[in-house]
Amino acid sequence: MAATLPGPSSHALPPITTPRNNAGPSQPPSSSTLITPHTLALSLPHPPHADPLVDALPYQLLLAEMPATLRHSARRAIRRRKALLRDMEEAGLAVEAEESSGAAAMAKEEEAELEARMESVGASVGANLAERLSRDRPPLNSTLDVLKFLCKDFWIALWEKQVDGLRTNHRGVYVLQDHHFKPLLRISTPHGTASAAAIAKVYLPHSVGLLRGALARLGVQATVVAESGGQAGATGASVAATTFHVRVASAGTPAGSGSSAANLGANVS
Amino acid sequence: MSATAKQFKAAGDDVWKNKTDKISSELFTMTYGSLVIQLIKDYQDYAEVNKQLDKMGYNIGVRLIEDFLARSNISRCSDFRETGEIVAKVGFKMFLNVTPAVVHHDGRSTASGTASSSSSANTNGSAATAAPALGGQEFSLILDENPLSEFVELPPDAREGGLWWSNVLVGVLRGALEMVQLQTAPYFVSDVLRGDEQTELRVRLVKFLDEEAPPADD
DSSP states (O other): OOOOSOOTTSSSOOOOSOGGGSSOTTSOOOGGGGOOHHHHHHHSOOOGGGOOEEEHHHHHHHHHHHHHHHHHHHHHHHHHHHHHHHHHHHTTOOOOOOSOOSHHHHHHHHHHHHHHHHHHHHHHHHHHHHHHHHHTSOOOOSHHHHHHHIIIIIHHHHHSSOOSEEEEOSSSEEEEEETTOGGGSSOOOTTOOOOHHHHHHHHHHHHHHHHHHHHHHTTOOEEEEEEETTTTTOOGGGGGOEEEEEEETTOOOOTTTOOOHHHHHHSOO | OOHHHHHHHHHHHHHHHHSOOEEEHHHHHHHHHHHHHHHHHHHOOHHHHHHHHHHHHHHHHHHHHHHHHHHHOOOOOSSHHHHHHHIIIIIIHHHHSOOOEEEEEOSOOOOSSSOOOOOOSOOSOOSSOOOOOOSOOEEEEEOSOOGGGTTOOOOHHHHHTTOOTTTHHHHHHHHHHHHTTEEEEEEEEEOGGGTOSSOEEEEEEEEEOOOOOOOOOO
16 A cells, blocks of 8 residues: 555545645746645545654653643643632632642642643544544444554554553443553653652653543543552552553443542552 | 755755654644643733743753754854754754755845845854854744644734744754854744744854853753
8 A cells, every 4th residue: 555645536636746836937826826735735635654754852852841831831820710719809709719728739739730731732632643543444333443443553653562451341441551651661851860650640641631532532432540550659660561441431330339430440450 | 055065964864764763743743732722721821832832942952952963973063054054954854854944144244135145254164163253143944844833723813912833943942052052042033824925933143152061961
């Protein structure tokens, strides 16, 4: 399957071989100049082989800088929200009292906001990436198909390997295991080496978001929880061992537990 | 293209082909895009977003340069002109797989409006920091391809509000060049995302930094 441009039977616009030069010096200006490389790329089906590439390092450095950047922006958003609440209070409107305002509470709120942002960035990327990847493949008919696709193609696109193990209880719960989860390997940050647990805390939400976003875009509403060896205080290779627990929204709850997906993770399997 | 420019281009192509660990450009674009959007939501101030992108870029740039030097084996530039050529043909090529056009402005030309590349007053490629007159030396990078902005469309208020979508590049260049003793002020002049005709990133040389021991790196 070496073709890069679609053949005459495709749905694409008529092929334009030199989109940048379609108004040559001797030709009068025409509306074909509206077809920029951008619009052309949007109109054609996206051939997997023509996927443009960049060096991996800028992406890795971008990821490395994301937490600090988002923490700063989260602080700004928190400040703005608090100022708004104060204004409302002063204006005489009833306002829900803030639970506590100590430094510890502030730090906790900041962490929560950072985590939410890491996850949200992940979700947006995950959704778009899943859509792109699934476009040229046969349709995914069942939730299990979706999960298998994520465990293979999606995982490879992001982390250059497949998931190491997928289990399900056939009642809407899926457990994905990656023994060498790439984001947790070779950990180093621009701000000095931090413990594996701290790294995991910051980057796992991003990965959870990637997965959750991909699932949602592929039609599967689910909650996703991750746990890694790093969180349990383990050392050595198991630091990078990560498990994702996916619970599909319509799944029946296990008898009597009323538990959230987080509790499933606590069970050592 | 001059002989050295060809060499730089060949060097850039070589690093890209042989010494690069590659990922999908879309993944990079999407990640950057989601980040910018989140920053816009949080700061609600486009000037502030520009500033934060610059800051983030700076941190990325100071690390990127180490990798650049290790992988490209490019020796020290003899003048700022060469810096511009190397940034475009080797730097951009090996990291983003694009090669912006370079236009040199040495601030001394009196040509009508358009940038001219009048011959540099620098003599041979001496490795010493022979400081040429800093008559506003600048180079422009004309990005006709920009992985950061693929498929991006700016809403009108972002355009009017002065957002430079790819402002991280300003920081990256500033940080990277600072680590090789060049204090620069990069800035966007125009961006096709804002409806301009081209995307131009101009880099002004502020001064040569004195040689000093590199900061302790731990």
